[in-house]
Amino acid sequence: MSFQDEYQKQIEQIKPDGYIKGRVRAKLREGERPAGGKPRAHLLRNAVALALCAVLIFTVGFAVGTRRAKRTALSFTAVNTAASYGEVYDAIKAFVPTVWDRARNFLPGIAYKSSTAENTDIAVAYPQSENGVVATGVDEAETAAADHSETTKQVEGVDEADVVKTDGKYLYSLCTTKEQGNGVRIIDVRGATPERIGMIPLDNTYGAGDTELYVSGDRLILLHTAYPNRGNSRLFGVAEDGIGGSAACRIEVYDLSDRKNPKELIRNEQSGAYTDSRLIDGALYVVSCYNVDVNGVSKGDHATYVPSVQCGKESAAVPAESICVYDHCEMPQYTVVCGYQIEDGALFDTKSVLGGSFTVYCNTDNLVTAGYSYGGGSGDKTQIVRFSIGDGAITLRASGEIEGSLLNQFSMDEYKGYFRFVTTAYRETVSGGAVSGETVNSLVVLNGEFKQVGAITGIAPGERVYSVRFMGDMAYFVTFRQVDPLFSVDVSDPAAPKIIGSLKIPGFSDFLFPFGGGRLLGIGRNADEATGRTDKMKLSFFDISDPAKVTESHKTDVDAYYSDALYNHKACLVDANQNLIGFPAYHEEGLRYFLYSVENDAFVRRAVIPVDQDEWDARGLYVGKIFYIVTPNRLLYCHFGHYDEMKEITL
Amino acid sequence: METENTCFEPQAMFEKYADMVYRLSLVRTKNRHDSEDILQEVFLRYMKVWRSMESEEHVKAMLIRITVNCSKSLLGSAWFRKTEGLEEDLPAPAEEGRDVLGAVLNLPLKYRTAVHLHYYQGYSVEEMAELLHTHPSTVKTWLFRARALLKEIIREEE
Numbered sequence A: 001m002s003f004q005d006e007y008q009k010q011i012e013q014i015k016p017d018g019y020i021k022g023r024v025r026a027k028l029r030e031g032e033r034p035a036g037g038k039p040r041a042h043l044l045r046n047a048v049a050l051a052l053c054a055v056l057i058f059t060v061g062f063a064v065g066t067r068r069a070k071r072t073a074l075s076f077t078a079v080n081t082a083a084s085y086g087e088v089y090d091a092i093k094a095f096v097p098t099v100w101d102r103a104r105n106f107l108p109g110i111a112y113k114s115s116t117a118e119n120t121d122i123a124v125a126y127p128q129s130e131n132g133v134v135a136t137g138v139d140e141a142e143t144a145a146a147d148h149s150e151t152t153k154q155v156e157g158v159d160e161a162d163v164v165k166t167d168g169k170y171l172y173s174l175c176t177t178k179e180q181g182n183g184v185r186i187i188d189v190r191g192a193t194p195e196r197i198g199m200i201p202l203d204n205t206y207g208a209g210d211t212e213l214y215v216s217g218d219r220l221i222l223l224h225t226a227y228p229n230r231g232n233s234r235l236f237g238v239a240e241d242g243i244g245g246s247a248a249c250r251i252e253v254y255d256l257s258d259r260k261n262p263k264e265l266i267r268n269e270q271s272g273a274y275t276d277s278r279l280i281d282g283a284l285y286v287v288s289c290y291n292v293d294v295n296g297v298s299k300g301d302h303a304t305y306v307p308s309v310q311c312g313k314e315s316a317a318v319p320a321e322s323i324c325v326y327d328h329c330e331m332p333q334y335t336v337v338c339g340y341q342i343e344d345g346a347l348f349d350t351k352s353v354l355g356g357s358f359t360v361y362c363n364t365d366n367l368v369t370a371g372y373s374y375g376g377g378s379g380d381k382t383q384i385v386r387f388s389i390g391d392g393a394i395t396l397r398a399s400g401e402i403e404g405s406l407l408n409q410f411s412m413d414e415y416k417g418y419f420r421f422v423t424t425a426y427r428e429t430v431s432g433g434a435v436s437g438e439t440v441n442s443l444v445v446l447n448g449e450f451k452q453v454g455a456i457t458g459i460a461p462g463e464r465v466y467s468v469r470f471m472g473d474m475a476y477f478v479t480f481r482q483v484d485p486l487f488s489v490d491v492s493d494p495a496a497p498k499i500i501g502s503l504k505i506p507g508f509s510d511f512l513f514p515f516g517g518g519r520l521l522g523i524g525r526n527a528d529e530a531t532g533r534t535d536k537m538k539l540s541f542f543d544i545s546d547p548a549k550v551t552e553s554h555k556t557d558v559d560a561y562y563s564d565a566l567y568n569h570k571a572c573l574v575d576a577n578q579n580l581i582g583f584p585a586y587h588e589e590g591l592r593y594f595l596y597s598v599e600n601d602a603f604v605r606r607a608v609i610p611v612d613q614d615e616w617d618a619r620g621l622y623v624g625k626i627f628y629i630v631t632p633n634r635l636l637y638c639h640f641g642h643y644d645e646m647k648e649i650t651l
Numbered sequence B: 001m002e003t004e005n006t007c008f009e010p011q012a013m014f015e016k017y018a019d020m021v022y023r024l025s026l027v028r029t030k031n032r033h034d035s036e037d038i039l040q041e042v043f044l045r046y047m048k049v050w051r052s053m054e055s056e057e058h059v060k061a062m063l064i065r066i067t068v069n070c071s072k073s074l075l076g077s078a079w080f081r082k083t084e085g086l087e088e089d090l091p092a093p094a095e096e097g098r099d100v101l102g103a104v105l106n107l108p109l110k111y112r113t114a115v116h117l118h119y120y121q122g123y124s125v126e127e128m129a130e131l132l133h134t135h136p137s138t139v140k141t142w143l144f145r146a147r148a149l150l151k152e153i154i155r156e157e158e
Helices: A003-012 A018-032 A085-093 A097-104 B010-029 B032-052 B056-075 B078-082 B100-105 B109-120 B125-131 B136-149 B151-157
Strands: A054-061 A079-081 A164-166 A170-177 A181-188 A195-201 A212-216 A219-226 A248-255 A263-271 A273-280 A283-291 A308-311 A314-317 A323-326 A333-341 A347-354 A359-362 A366-373 A381-388 A395-403 A412-415 A418-431 A434-446 A452-459 A464-471 A474-480 A498-501 A504-506 A508-514 A519-527 A534-543 A551-558 A573-575 A580-587 A590-599 A602-610 A619-623 A626-630 A634-639 A647-650
Touching (some): A003 B100, A003 B151, A085 A323, A085 A347, A170 A212, A170 A626, A248 A283, A263 A283, A263 A333, A273 A359, A308 A347, A333 A366, A359 A412, A381 A418, A395 A434, A434 A474, A464 A519, A474 A519, A551 A602, B010 B109, B056 B125, B109 B125
Parallel strands (some): A323 A347
Antiparallel strands (some): A054 A504, A079 A323, A164 A170, A212 A219, A248 A263, A273 A283, A283 A333, A359 A366, A434 A452, A508 A519, A519 A534, A534 A551, A573 A580, A580 A590, A634 A647
16 A cells, blocks of 8 residues: 555545534634624633743854864855866766655656757857846935835845845836736825826746835836746636746836836846745845656757757857756756846856755855755755855855754854854654654854864754854843753853843743844743743843843733744834834734834733734835835735824726 | 726635635645635735736736735744654545655655645746745756655556
């Protein structure tokens, strides 16, 4: 009996009890009655229990000297630039067969082929820009842009894509209304009443699921994954489709000089599904993950195994000298990194690494990609690759492998030439089909060549990392206890990173944001100290003015149980200047947008604004003195402080 | 008067998909009581959206998405990691067979969700990516890792 048959047979035995079904039926009938009161969300109150929920905020000081740590947590894999496509071909063909066999069923891709026939010629040139990276044109409109919020991002000066953007005069929002279809709405917010003035229809019938956008000056960039031959979604639309072809990451550049009639300037595609992107001073860096269909690989036709980039009508395979190959290749996956000027959409550089990536850290000088590596039974590993980007070119600088996996992009950081990573490793043993294991957390510091210069390993065994924030010489991260903590701090070696403080509090933070004044804002979940139940969300201020003695200076319960803000930093509005903290969250009665400010170091709840049940990706932002909530369907707005007088326009 | 789509009304869909929702909740939470709460919550939320359903596939996908969302907040708690594998809540494996369900439930959350949606609900990688709001490549990695962890069982299949 196959695994699938056996699994189906066993899961089919699971059924809800009859009386439970009866209870729900009664609730459903009750809810149908017009005057019978609305169905009450009997949320997950009773559900969570037992373990003592404690948190450690580790305060890690970096005193990274020249000394090498005694213990290395790293193994390195060399990445070499391929001399020819033949070498790339050999690397793809050299997949360990067993690994490949396991992976095969899950790789849907047919190798992506560019639409032009000429692209098999390596010599086809990209439309290169002549001046390297050029900043976008200055908006010449007379009205000055008002002070406005920005997408919550990791690194100052490095913009991250999101579903809503503003430039202080206009809002740009990805909308998915049924009447108007998917598209970007351009809303003029300079006047007293927001006015919808322009629209860019989305080409992807796949849905707006992974679509994100940037706005800079008179340029708007749309990023999403395009699936060839794919019609409407089978799941969320009506039409049947034929799933086929592998994904291409599409980059559409629009000219906004007439915002009522945005014009598409250029449409670029790079092989693979859209992973992440950054916008730095007019230079757009896009990372995609491209799966090679190993069965369809033909040595003579490098289009079957080499990623390609299409700029406008011109398409070209990534040259062999821009492809980097690991010594051993575990997955037939490329990380494709492309740099485009947003002024004209021209490609200025591209590099590909044979090895997939899912997480991207980027500051103004470096872009680091991290991908999972199947350790072959020796535990999970993360493959990291560093590109320098500061000089208008994308240059491979280093690669390596660290033990464990990363939580998210905040787990990576660069400061003064040192690269820091916080990892959780899961060491597991498999016996008789049962898997058991334990987590171990580490912080490693690497130099620019990805050689280890310091590390703390074995932090908080049995826990995992919940949130990380690097702030220059300091790192703060939260791990969560499964058992009562017994934690020891090694301060004997000043030349290595060391834990200098820890704080045990109930609950945990999913994100940590600097909030000025020696404060760190934590957005997370609470836990009852007596019963250990995690229940509602909470906001915390950590006083980090003395990193050795971090305290939770204030906290407040949020009357909600779940929020996108616990998983996506871009869903949080965190603005210390305007003194605003906002996020959408599920209240007992439904979805609400919660807005807080801070007075005398204490949280003050400003508003709880109802939004529709399916508007979980609502974003809060401000332009001038107006506060906005933008959802895929609507725009809500009011003057600061007048949150009970929200007005609304549909998008 | 809304008369359209009456075939997707909550009570009918509950009879049809209660088991599906309950099983997915159980795979995610590994706990019977939570799955019962989630079952109720999912259909109460479905009541608010059912009029916009366009097809039965749409209904299924919506129910699965709501189920995943409802179980998310629970799963952040330490309690779930502490009480991995509440065997008393689960049926005993068939006498001759391997405990594939137990093995799947021992996987990390994302992996077991992916395995369940793929092997039981029959969704493709792209569809799962859509359901779970993530990239297909990410789902692929979950499945790939899940299969690696389940290799003792999977091997016999191959």
